[in-house]
């Protein structure tokens with residue numbers, strides 16, 4: 001029987017590689033928790049500047065556009081805060097001090113729940129393999145959460161230790177819990193549609209339809225109308 005997560009965290013932090021990733025991966029969950037009173041923060045690691053096939057769009061122009069798209073989506077989802085670390089798109093694994101940066105954020109925001117990419121997910125059928133920034137962000141986040149953020153002798157300059165209790169990894173091949181997003185699937189669809197630069201050639205509404213279809217698939221696995229699936233890690237605390 002699929003396990004549904006019903007606990008609403010008081011503070012949640014989502015850490016994702018690109019400006020659209022959180023909305024695609026867990027936008028329904030973030031919107032649900034925000035609506036129920038959670039303080040939800042989002043950290044976007046790269047500027048997303050290379051996410052186009054259009055050679056005529058300079059990366060800095062695309063990064064600026066994606067920053068606006070992100071701000072619009074954040075408002076729709078109801079985020080308490082969002083910030084862009086600004087790493088070069090595609091080079092997240094080369095960002096110096098990245099784990100320390102995440103440790104400092106975790107220690108200052110003190111989330112009880114953290115969400116991010118499942119870095120072990122590589123091949124999604126024959127059509128897609130996971131972006132290197134997603135893998136890099138996922139591994140760095142896990143390294144930051146345990147043991148680093150929780151123990152005082154790791155990165156002592158990054159603030160007092162903080163123990164995150166639960167991690168939810170999206171974009172996973174091995175979901176073991178689901179969040180019922182039936183109430184917020186339309187919010188998620190609207191948020192994903194804000195990232196227009198990522199499907200500029202598609203017809204309007206395509207992204208929203210893809211969101212509804214995917215959420216309904218996960219909903220069937222979870223026994224509800226619409227869901228998001230996660231790999232859950234319980235770290236204690």
Ligand SMILES: [Zn+2]
Nearest residue numbers: 017018021131
């Ligand atoms: Zn991405």
